[in-house]
Amino acid sequence: MKKQHENKYAIYLLTDDLLHIIYKKGKSIDLEAAQIIVRDRMVIQEGVSLLVLCDIRELRIVNKPARDFFAIEGSLFIKALAFLIDPPVTDAMSEFYLSTHRTPMPTASFSKKSEAMDFLQKATMLAAVICMLPWNI
């Protein structure tokens, strides 16, 4: 299954079990933009949970309402999430987001695509184990 979609803010590339989202340059993400981004992602996924590789290297502004939305509504149907970053700016952005928002799925940032893919594969197995534990304190 291969699918491609594009909106004002991002390009979506869907292969069998991986969704690759590439954010466009110079876009400022507010709540309205975040809602469009998540809506389009969910429509593409058709209710199937996937691994998501999110290329945020060109992002500079994601405001708080958008960050809050991504953390709750935006976490639906994601098995594991890897941010592709380009230090220092997007490294700081992802670190800030992950330290202020707890996401229910395994999430991490990488500057190399191969490492990100590696993480996603391993995280799927880990997530399956964690899901079986109720209230994993």
Added chain:
Amino acid sequence: MPNSDDFRVKRIKQMLLEMAQGNFYHSLDPSDKNDNVATLIVMLNMVNEEIRASFIHQGFVGSKHTPQHLVQMAFIIDTMGMIEMVNQNTCSTLSAFHTELVGSPFVNTLTEESQRKWLKKQKSITNRECSDSTMDLVFKTSEGLLISKNCNISTFGGKTESPNKILLSTILFTKGESFAKGIWGNALRPGKESKVPRVKLSHEDIRKIREVHDLIITNLDHQLPHLKDLAHQMGTNEFKLKYGFKQLYGTTVFKFLIQERLRKAKTLIQFSSLSLKTIAHMVGFKSIPHFSRAFKEKYGNTPSSLRK
């Protein structure tokens, strides 16, 4: 040079000074650069937003101050897009003189992106006799700081056949004044018999309560253990958990859980084809009637009406 290190560091300094004075509504343009100064700007913007949000939920809970919604900036704009009037607060917020603003194009107070948005909006509303709407705009101060605001925009006409004008205003949510001094202050101040919170939350307590918050967020689809058990698991007691959670997040543990579950449910209803029953179970509701009732209470519509 707008992109030189010196220039950007000056802007950072200016923003830090504003923050030191308690003004958390500014932001800085991060530019396209990918360097250490741009990183600092991005971090500063995000920290500023987090502080602003925490003031709203923590600063207001149990506060003896009355929260106020005050008009921060107000502009009257003519059909040509020129500013006819501004209030004094606008001048101080944008760090500009009254004479600089009045008679100049309104777009001059906005960032480039907002200028485009505004011109489009202005075109569509000037012909309407009376209208009310809102839109997000980013203002820039004369010192180069950015202020992102949700603006109320009203068009209105006078008694004569003069062309319509636009009233644009922004609101500032503030903690407001404390109780007045003197005789009025005594009349308004709570008496000795009124309840004063006696529980003192330590940093450790606050850390534990935040952990409970994170635990709920990451386990929305699981049933919440009894609060007593949850408190013991986290190394605190039920009373501190209940009281502290309300203090920190302005709501009860249970209401918070329901609210976060409903947020997810709403998105699932809108953008997935899953059945309502599946959605209810996915977000942690055991009973469908309970889910429908809670949903209607929060969003004013039943889950099924959102699908139609």
